[in-house]
Amino acid sequence: MLKINFKNYYYIKYLLILFFFWFSINTGSKYLHIDNLFENLTNNILNFVRSILPHLIVIYLLSIEKIYKKNIFNRDYFFIFFGLYGLFQILGLIYQFENLNEHYWVLCLYSALLFYKFIENKNDEKLINFLFISNLIFISAIFLIFIFLTFKENILSTNLLYNSRAFSLIYNTEQLPRSSGLSRMALILFIFLNSLYFSEICNSKQKTFLLIKISLLISILLLLQSRGPILSFIIIFISWIIIFKIKKKIIYFFFTIIIPIIIFISYPNLKNFLINKQAISIKNFEIKLRPELIISDEIKNSEIITKISQISNNRVDAWNYLIQIFFRYELTAEMKKKIEYSGYDPNKFNKIKRKNILTGYGPQADRFLMYNQSRLNEAPQILGPFGYNASNGIIYSLICSGILGLACYIMLNIIIIFKTLKVFLFKFKSKNLIGNPILVTAIFSISFLQFRNLFENSFSVFGVDLLILITSYLVVHNEYRKLKS
Numbered sequence: 001m002l003k004i005n006f007k008n009y010y011y012i013k014y015l016l017i018l019f020f021f022w023f024s025i026n027t028g029s030k031y032l033h034i035d036n037l038f039e040n041l042t043n044n045i046l047n048f049v050r051s052i053l054p055h056l057i058v059i060y061l062l063s064i065e066k067i068y069k070k071n072i073f074n075r076d077y078f079f080i081f082f083g084l085y086g087l088f089q090i091l092g093l094i095y096q097f098e099n100l101n102e103h104y105w106v107l108c109l110y111s112a113l114l115f116y117k118f119i120e121n122k123n124d125e126k127l128i129n130f131l132f133i134s135n136l137i138f139i140s141a142i143f144l145i146f147i148f149l150t151f152k153e154n155i156l157s158t159n160l161l162y163n164s165r166a167f168s169l170i171y172n173t174e175q176l177p178r179s180s181g182l183s184r185m186a187l188i189l190f191i192f193l194n195s196l197y198f199s200e201i202c203n204s205k206q207k208t209f210l211l212i213k214i215s216l217l218i219s220i221l222l223l224l225q226s227r228g229p230i231l232s233f234i235i236i237f238i239s240w241i242i243i244f245k246i247k248k249k250i251i252y253f254f255f256t257i258i259i260p261i262i263i264f265i266s267y268p269n270l271k272n273f274l275i276n277k278q279a280i281s282i283k284n285f286e287i288k289l290r291p292e293l294i295i296s297d298e299i300k301n302s303e304i305i306t307k308i309s310q311i312s313n314n315r316v317d318a319w320n321y322l323i324q325i326f327f328r329y330e331l332t333a334e335m336k337k338k339i340e341y342s343g344y345d346p347n348k349f350n351k352i353k354r355k356n357i358l359t360g361y362g363p364q365a366d367r368f369l370m371y372n373q374s375r376l377n378e379a380p381q382i383l384g385p386f387g388y389n390a391s392n393g394i395i396y397s398l399i400c401s402g403i404l405g406l407a408c409y410i411m412l413n414i415i416i417i418f419k420t421l422k423v424f425l426f427k428f429k430s431k432n433l434i435g436n437p438i439l440v441t442a443i444f445s446i447s448f449l450q451f452r453n454l455f456e457n458s459f460s461v462f463g464v465d466l467l468i469l470i471t472s473y474l475v476v477h478n479e480y481r482k483l484k485s
Contacts, residue, residue: 011130017060017115018131018467020053022138025463026174027051029104029364047174051104054111054462061114078473079117081412085397086110088405093362096353105363108462116470120477128474129438135471136192136441139464143185146177147220156275161267162225181464183221183229184452188468190217191236191444195437197252198244211255218256219263228455232448239444244434315455318370318386319395325369326399329355339372342385348374349384360402363461366390369399393453393460400460409460413450416473419480420446426483442475 031044031051061067086106093103119127146166153166167178196202197210221233237256246252317338324331331339331346339346349372352361361368372384390396397409424443427433433440449469452458459465 011127014119014127014131015134017057018134019138020057021112021115021467022142024050024053024108025467026177029101032104033101054108057111057115058107061111061118065118067114067118074121076117076120076477078412078415078477079113079120081408081415082113083110085401085405085408085412086113088359088401088408089363092356092360092365092400092402092405095356095359096361098353099362099364099368102363105462109466112462112466112470116474120474123481125478128471128478132438132442132471132475135468136189139185139188139468142177143182143189147182147186149176150182155271156278157271160225161223179224180226180228180456183224183226184448184464186217186220186224187229187233187236187448188441188445190214190221190233191448192437192441193217194240195440195444198240198246198434198440199437200435201437211252215255215259215263218260222260222264223267228452232451235451236444236448243428314386315391318390319392321386322366322369322390322395322399325349325352326360327357339385343375344372344385345374348372356402358402358404360398360400360405363400365400366396366457389457391456393456393458396457396460413453416446416450416469416476419473420476422483423476423479427479439475439479442472445469445472446476 027047027050029051031048086109089106090103093100093106119131150161150164150166154161154164157165159165162179164179166176168175193210193214197207197214202210218233221229317335321331321335324335329352336346349370350368352369366389367383370384370386370388370390375385390399394406394409398406401409420443423439424433427436427439445468449458449465449472452465453460456465459469
């Protein structure tokens, strides 16, 4: 199932397009803003080139491949609803006639949708699997580079790995991936390696190497202490134990539970040893859990809403703030007091010109509405009292594309869930699931990303999550198409 003919040069152009998508990630519309265009062409030339790559892909698909002649969105409501979701964002942006450069994010979305729909229409399972594995290779490369930089900075530091200063480093005007991003990549790689381990395509020696890699990935997940991926890992891990038969349970649990815990506990001792060896005058480092990773006594005694808000890094407050602005166009007295208590002026948030419940306020409207730097002596990277984005795909779709866009976003998620469950149940009952690690990886990656969508913008906006989700969807949809026929 995993044997893909890499000598087939027919796939090279698709791999190149996929690489361009990955290379364009972590840029943004600011590099195409007309006011900064000259500066970007001189000082930020690399980021400018990266940011226009999705535009070039659209031009290629329309002019060379002529996809407009091929009924590109025929009979797949996933792509139809995703396309409408982007359309309503554009309509909201035009209605406001402000921050028009943010159309960039919808163009990136359409670029990805057009490319993947073009791939789907070819009905080539090998090509879909090839792109799926290519995505995993890109994830592996990015993960290895940045986790190396993170450990390199943190190994002689008293900071938790979660608070590594590497996450605040700026390279070429862009911030490096944070702990949540690295944890997401680690979990997806864990899903893939675990799928390989449970399949019968690997021999005993290969499975031992897989278990070593799995142990390291789980250890990194624990050390990074990013709550969403850790909770997702626990759910997926328990699901795997229930669903799949584990032949060598003692060995498997030793590598997936015991070794990661030992590494998690041993890491501070290793740091202390290296610090002392370097003769650095510093107190011994002890491993600590993030205060909000577990429920403290203070949180236990608070009300349920406050409890959730404290655990979620003020996400609940951010959602409440955005919903108030969207539907009421003003803040409640309680919300104003909360903002003032945090040291910000509630009157210093960006204002909306025209109320638009139907189609929202355009791409990145959550960032626009949450921007407030009225607090004195605040770090420049902190853009407001609630963070810098909605941290929820549902809220993001509501704010940026309105009620109509939210309905489309919900529908495309329902389609994903329906097809994934249909394929999973059929394959599980027929006992064919275990022999297809690509399909297993796609199913569990989709499940993880939809769960992550509750606490991050995730695939509601162009980025890593979107590329992983659509590729995983194509794998599932290909199997679903077989069931229908």
